[in-house]
Amino acid sequence: EVDRLATHATLKKIQRTITTQPISVESGNLARTYVTDRVKDHFVRESERLKLEHVVLGDKGSSKGRLRHKSSLLGASNSSPKAVLSEGEQTAAGLAGFFTEVEFDATKSAVILDDPISSLDHERREKAARRIVEIANDRQVIVFTHDLMFLGEIVKASNELDVQLTERAIERNGARKPGR
Secondary structure, eight states, X not given: OHHHHHHHHHHHHHHHHOOSHHHHHHHHXXXXXXXXXXXXXXXXXXXXXXXXXXXXXXXXXXXXXXXXXXXEETTOSSOOHHHHSOHHHHHHHHHHHHXXXXXXXXXXXXXXXXXXTXXXXXXXXXXXXXXXXXXXXXXXXXXXXXXXXXXXHHHHHHHHHTOOOOOOOOXXXXXXXXXX
C-alpha cells in the first residue's frame, strides 16, 4: 500500500506539471491573429447588408482554444447592443452572426430557418430574403414562415438570382392537426 501511495503521489505531481493551457492560449492567439479579422470583417459586411450600422464583433476571450465573440457597438464603451438596439435591429444582428457562421461552414450542410424575419422592417426583410437565397445557391435552405410578404421576397430573389425554389404548404385539417 505504501508503494502504491508513493506511485500515486508521484503521478499526481507529474500531472500538475502537465497542462494543456499553454496550447489553448496559443491556439486562441493564433485564431485571433489569423481568423478573427476575417470573421469580424464578414460580420460587418453581413450587418451592412441588413442595414445595421455601428455593430461589430467584440472578442470575449477564448476557452480551450476556441474564440468567443459577442456583438458590440462601435465606439461605445459600456453600452450593450441589447440595451440600445431595437428588437428588429437585434434580429438583424443575430441574422448577421448566423450568416457569418454559415459563410465559414465548409460542410455545406442544410440550413433551416424558422420565421427568421420576425420584427424586421420591410427593407431589412427584403435584404434578409435575398441573402437567404444567395446562401441557397450552394446548399439546401429550408425556410418556415407564415409571412406571405416575406415568401414573396424569397420568390422574387430566387427568380432574380436564378436559384431553384420549391414551395410547400402545411394546412390544418378539420381536427386541428397538421394535414396536407
